[in-house]
Amino acid sequence: MSPDPLRLRISALMGFLAISLGASGAHGPVHEKLKAAGGQALEHWGTAVQYHLPHAVALLVLTLCVSGTRPFTWAWRLIFLGMLLFSGSLYTLAYTGMKWLGAVTPLGGLCLMGGWVAIALAAKDKPSESKNS
Structure with missing residues (x-):
């Protein structure tokens, strides 16, 4: 079965965004804005990138x-x-300072964990292709 073209495009776009948002948070005007915001803005941005790219x-x-x-x-x-x-709530929180977004972040974490659990459960039902005798 060939990959879903829409999911393939979205996956590629998410990878592109992870790299470009990571770079913009580390250099240039976005970095300066985050530094000027003080507090944990740079840390929030870094955490967003840290979870965004591997996912x-x-x-x-x-x-x-x-x-x-x-x-x-x-x-x-x-x-x-x-x-x-x-990651979206952390990027937005870091850039805008909207503190209420901190309440959204754990929901995203739960979804990420749910995705990994879904993989584990799906893999449990998948028959093994190689068996050692």
Whole structure:
């Protein structure tokens, strides 16, 4: 089964965004704004990037390797939603200082954890292709 083109594009876009947001938070005008904001703005931005990039890779792997299977589709959805809520809320909190977004971040973390649990549960049901006799 070939990968879903929309999920493939979204996964690639999430990887691109992780790199570009990470670079903009480390250099240039965004970095200066975060530094000027003081407090934990740079730390929040760094945490957002730290979780964003590996989960973008996870989305890509799920898209390329197990596209179309229902349990893995739910894993992809949960991880994608988790990235939006977790990293997205931290990026926005760091850049705008809107403190109420801190309440959204744990929901994103729960979605990320749910995505990994979905992978574990889906893998449990998948038959092993190689057996040692």
